[in-house]
Amino acid sequence: MQEVKLSRREREKLRQRRQMLAAALELFSEKGFHNVSMHEIAKRAEFAIGTLYKFFKNKEDLYKALVMEKAEEYHRVLMGVLSEEKDVLTVIEGYIVAKSRLFTDNLPILRLYFAETRGASFNIRAGLDQDIQRLYDKFIMRLVSVLQDGVRRKVFREMDPYHMAVALEGLTNAFLFCWMEDPEQHPYETNVPFIRDMFLNGVLNK
Amino acid sequence: MQEVKLSRREREKLRQRRQMLAAALELFSEKGFHNVSMHEIAKRAEFAIGTLYKFFKNKEDLYKALVMEKAEEYHRVLMGVLSEEKDVLTVIEGYIVAKSRLFTDNLPILRLYFAETRGASFNIRAGLDQDIQRLYDKFIMRLVSVLQDGVRRKVFREMDPYHMAVALEGLTNAFLFCWMEDPEQHPYETNVPFIRDMFLNGVLNK
Amino acid sequence: MQEVKLSRREREKLRQRRQMLAAALELFSEKGFHNVSMHEIAKRAEFAIGTLYKFFKNKEDLYKALVMEKAEEYHRVLMGVLSEEKDVLTVIEGYIVAKSRLFTDNLPILRLYFAETRGASFNIRAGLDQDIQRLYDKFIMRLVSVLQDGVRRKVFREMDPYHMAVALEGLTNAFLFCWMEDPEQHPYETNVPFIRDMFLNGVLNK
Amino acid sequence: MQEVKLSRREREKLRQRRQMLAAALELFSEKGFHNVSMHEIAKRAEFAIGTLYKFFKNKEDLYKALVMEKAEEYHRVLMGVLSEEKDVLTVIEGYIVAKSRLFTDNLPILRLYFAETRGASFNIRAGLDQDIQRLYDKFIMRLVSVLQDGVRRKVFREMDPYHMAVALEGLTNAFLFCWMEDPEQHPYETNVPFIRDMFLNGVLNK
DNA sequence: CATGAATGAGGGTTCATTCAT
DNA sequence: AATGAATGAACCCTCATTCAT
Numbered sequence: 001m002q003e004v005k006l007s008r009r010e011r012e013k014l015r016q017r018r019q020m021l022a023a024a025l026e027l028f029s030e031k032g033f034h035n036v037s038m039h040e041i042a043k044r045a046e047f048a049i050g051t052l053y054k055f056f057k058n059k060e061d062l063y064k065a066l067v068m069e070k071a072e073e074y075h076r077v078l079m080g081v082l083s084e085e086k087d088v089l090t091v092i093e094g095y096i097v098a099k100s101r102l103f104t105d106n107l108p109i110l111r112l113y114f115a116e117t118r119g120a121s122f123n124i125r126a127g128l129d130q131d132i133q134r135l136y137d138k139f140i141m142r143l144v145s146v147l148q149d150g151v152r153r154k155v156f157r158e159m160d161p162y163h164m165a166v167a168l169e170g171l172t173n174a175f176l177f178c179w180m181e182d183p184e185q186h187p188y189e190t191n192v193p194f195i196r197d198m199f200l201n202g203v204l205n206k
Numbered sequence: 207m208q209e210v211k212l213s214r215r216e217r218e219k220l221r222q223r224r225q226m227l228a229a230a231l232e233l234f235s236e237k238g239f240h241n242v243s244m245h246e247i248a249k250r251a252e253f254a255i256g257t258l259y260k261f262f263k264n265k266e267d268l269y270k271a272l273v274m275e276k277a278e279e280y281h282r283v284l285m286g287v288l289s290e291e292k293d294v295l296t297v298i299e300g301y302i303v304a305k306s307r308l309f310t311d312n313l314p315i316l317r318l319y320f321a322e323t324r325g326a327s328f329n330i331r332a333g334l335d336q337d338i339q340r341l342y343d344k345f346i347m348r349l350v351s352v353l354q355d356g357v358r359r360k361v362f363r364e365m366d367p368y369h370m371a372v373a374l375e376g377l378t379n380a381f382l383f384c385w386m387e388d389p390e391q392h393p394y395e396t397n398v399p400f401i402r403d404m405f406l407n408g409v410l411n412k
Numbered sequence: 413m414q415e416v417k418l419s420r421r422e423r424e425k426l427r428q429r430r431q432m433l434a435a436a437l438e439l440f441s442e443k444g445f446h447n448v449s450m451h452e453i454a455k456r457a458e459f460a461i462g463t464l465y466k467f468f469k470n471k472e473d474l475y476k477a478l479v480m481e482k483a484e485e486y487h488r489v490l491m492g493v494l495s496e497e498k499d500v501l502t503v504i505e506g507y508i509v510a511k512s513r514l515f516t517d518n519l520p521i522l523r524l525y526f527a528e529t530r531g532a533s534f535n536i537r538a539g540l541d542q543d544i545q546r547l548y549d550k551f552i553m554r555l556v557s558v559l560q561d562g563v564r565r566k567v568f569r570e571m572d573p574y575h576m577a578v579a580l581e582g583l584t585n586a587f588l589f590c591w592m593e594d595p596e597q598h599p600y601e602t603n604v605p606f607i608r609d610m611f612l613n614g615v616l617n618k
Numbered sequence: 619m620q621e622v623k624l625s626r627r628e629r630e631k632l633r634q635r636r637q638m639l640a641a642a643l644e645l646f647s648e649k650g651f652h653n654v655s656m657h658e659i660a661k662r663a664e665f666a667i668g669t670l671y672k673f674f675k676n677k678e679d680l681y682k683a684l685v686m687e688k689a690e691e692y693h694r695v696l697m698g699v700l701s702e703e704k705d706v707l708t709v710i711e712g713y714i715v716a717k718s719r720l721f722t723d724n725l726p727i728l729r730l731y732f733a734e735t736r737g738a739s740f741n742i743r744a745g746l747d748q749d750i751q752r753l754y755d756k757f758i759m760r761l762v763s764v765l766q767d768g769v770r771r772k773v774f775r776e777m778d779p780y781h782m783a784v785a786l787e788g789l790t791n792a793f794l795f796c797w798m799e800d801p802e803q804h805p806y807e808t809n810v811p812f813i814r815d816m817f818l819n820g821v822l823n824k
Numbered sequence: 825c826a827t828g829a830a831t832g833a834g835g836g837t838t839c840a841t842t843c844a845t
Numbered sequence: 846a847a848t849g850a851a852t853g854a855a856c857c858c859t860c861a862t863t864c865a866t
Contacts, residue, residue, distance in 0.1 A: 034240035037860055039828095048827045050863085059861065160400075166380050167404050174376025194366075198373050202404040243835060254852040256839080265836065446652035450857060460831045465858065572812075579816050582792025586784045606778075610785050610820040655839055657849095666848045668842085677840065 017055055020045045021066050029108035033063055068131060070109045074102055075135050082142050088150035089200070095143075096172060096195050100188055103176045110180060140165055147203075156203045164203055171195050223261055226251045227272050235314040239269055274337060276315045280308055281341050288348050294356035295406070301349075302378060302401050306394055309382045316386060346371055353409075362409045370409055377401050429467055432457045433478050441520040445475055480543060482521045486514055487547050494554045500562035501612070507555075508584060508607050512600055515588045522592060552577055559615075568615045576615055583607050635673055638663045639684050647726035651681055686749060688727045692720055693753050700760045706768035707818070713761075714790060714813050718806055721794045728798060758783055765821075774821045782821055789813050 006014070023045035027036040038059055042049040056062035081098045084091055103110060140162075147161035147168075156164065175195055178186040229251035233242040244265055248255040262268035287304045290297055309316060346368075353367035353374075362370070381401055384392040435457035439448040450471055454461040468474035493510045496503055515522060552574075559573035559580075568576070587607050590598040624632070641663035645654040656677055660667040674680035699716045702709055721728060758780075765779035765786075774782070793813050796804040 050827050163400050170376040170380025174372050194369050198408040202407040575812050578792050582788040586788025590784055606781050614816040614819040668848050
């Protein structure tokens with residue numbers, strides 16, 4: 001929508017920015033934040049180092065932009081799925097499928113994403129943590145409300161829907177981690193139904 | 207037992223080593239591997255930088271020693287629990303309890319532990335990854351064999367025990383992460399039974 | 413000739429490089445490789461340490477560049493003299509004169525040069541040794557062939573021309589060392605004819 | 619003579635000192651002054667580092683002791699030869715032979731010796747230079763007086779005997795350097811007569 | 825406005841030397 | 846007297862960032 005309004009100059013800028021972020025993503029996911037230099041990024045993106053600094057005020061800022069951008073994309077996709085007006089079970093399955101696909105399509109960013117949302121996020125000083133956390137909390141709240149709805153409709157047992165959400169997150173992440181480590185051995189097609197059944201067995205009203 | 211044999215000199219050495227590792231753990235878990243300097247660690251441990259290098263031949267070695275030491279301790283504890291000669295359900299519950307306690311008692315090291323066993327560890331070049339991975343693989347295999355036994359005894363449904371293990375890991379980790387982030391909100395006492403029920407509902411033979 | 417083509421930028425670069433090498437030469441010849449720090453060189457050359465590393469990838473590289481540059485210059489000059497189409501005696505005398513002048517004009521580099529062509533250069537790990545050695549070997553072979561020519565033409569006695577070359581080198585070096593240590597006492601004007609006579613008395617056909 | 623007076627304690631001390639110097643010589647001549655650590659020397663000599671420092675107040679002192687000891691030995695030997703009551707020609711030949719033998723027997727120390735008396739002696743700060751220089755000057759003066767005597771006796775031409783000495787030094791060193799670099803190619807047996815003839819042709823009265 | 829040369833703080837590491845035991 | 850653990854100054858080098866062109 002708003003894209004219509006962009007001048008040629010602004011579009012060009014955006015293209016350059018994307019190019020830089022893409023180069024940075026490649027390098028960061030290959031070698032990690034601290035093992036990549038700004039010069040390296042500039043070179044890979046085919047810009048001068050000074051130009052890089054015109055777009056991002058420092059290395060941390062670049063990193064944050066990179067992770068946030070992807071986090072927002074994920075957020076958008078997953079929130080979209082959770083907001084569909086379908087019955088709970090379909091929504092849940094849809095969520096599992098969508099998340100799996102997200103992983104499958106974006107392997108490189110995932111290490112970064114998890115490095116930040118989970119555990120090992122001391123790479124980067126504060127700030128980023130909070131922004132991502134906020135996004136993630138919003139998402140969890142949405143998931144909780146979907147599950148709560150399922151409880152209200154007696155599709156699920158009487159359980160704390162927050163716990164249910166945590167369980168679902170744990171199950172999906174665990175299998176997707178397996179897939180990340182060895183895609184052949186743990187294919188998408190086996191994981192998705194297994195996660196779904198495992199989850200539903202734990203929560204469905206008998 | 208063997209400690210009786212240690213000379214005063216050796217005991218002193220061990221005490222120093224522990225002091226250094228403790229200082230390093232504090233700093234690494236506060237700021238991450240790359241944001242901590244050897245000088246900083248030496249200072250916090252109250253030794254000269256040269257003394258630090260007498261104990262650990264370089265920064266990576268120190269880090270590896272730190273993480274491996276803890277990993278081996280966890281491995282020992284959890285393997286012990288999984289090897290008890292009790293019925294499967296008791297063993298599983300015992301495992302959940304033990305893992306919870308391990309987390310509860312060792313919060314600082316956990317970020318490091320997860321940074322290494324899970325995804326985002328480009329912090330350290332190879333080597334460590336592999337050693338820890340090997341330990342973790344061994345543990346998973348033990349867990350798989352416990353679950354497989356449960357399947358054979360018809361306690362559990364006919365399911366791939368590896369998948370079951372992944373599911374159990376996913377559930378425990380997810381709840382323990384929650385606890386890590388906000389211990390008050392997600393107390394140990396609520397988490398353990400929830401994890402257990404969630405897991406068992408998914409796998410028990412009806 | 414080719415200098416005409418250099419852009420202002422390139423000329424500036426060259427000037428800086430020369431400045432750094434000059435500073436390094438001063439310091440190295442004052443205190444030796446190991447007693448000079450890169451910071452010291454940078455400071456004396458009036459550049460930041462980082463700039464120094466833009467030009468030379470490490471300390472050894474800088475040292476090697478310094479020594480090789482001069483070695484090549486000497487090589488060029490002396491080879492030139494030995495290649496002139498004159499009678500052997502003139503060429504030999506020309507060589508003695510040229511070598512003396514080279515010493516006289518480049519006192520500081522000489523200690524380095526001798527440190528490398530002669531004996532005591534464990535300062536620097538391999539590599540340089542070989543490159544310089546190769547250059548020096550080439551030069552000696554040229555000298556040998558000049559002397560051999562003299563033997564063929566019956567100007568010199570029937571002697572091993574390699575031995576003659578070694579003798580000539582020994583004589584020139586010895587006198588030039590004396591001059592290096594005390595230029596007043598052992599002036600160029602007395603040394604040159606003495607070296608020539610001494611050498612010729614040893615080799616001339618009577 | 620004075621050794622008779624040494625107590626057992628003092629003899630033991632001397633033995634230790636020699637052991638340390640021997641270890642240091644091995645290491646220095648293998649790797650050069652700056653690439654050998656005091657710990658390394660202590661270890662090779664099989665003493666504690668502290669004991670090393672009881673004998674030599676610092677690394678430079680150890681180095682100086684090492685080089686001076688050998689220098690004095692050489693000095694003694696060569697001065698002895700030059701002081702024999704024989705005719706000049708025999709003395710000169712004796713000197714060439716003795717010097718050759720000294721080289722042949724003490725290859726390891728030679729690189730150090732030349733590093734200090736010639737050219738590349740910035741390894742060590744002043745002090746050593748002067749002491750060795752003084753010794754060497756004494757020796758040269760002795761050589762000069764031997765040669766002067768030859769001139770007086772009309773064995774040699776009317777030449778500056780100092781120049782003659784320098785020439786003799788240059789010739790012997792050059793051939794001995796060749797031998798150092800490739801002992802097979804430049805054997806002692808060919809070098810000695812060549813040096814003698816070369817020198818004598820330059821100086822003998824016809 | 826894009827560029828990339830220049831900067832220098834700060835990191836990991838070594839090793840000569842001291843001193844309590 | 847002999848020891849060797851402990852020290853910390855100083856080294857080489859990297860890289861995020863700035864700014865004149």
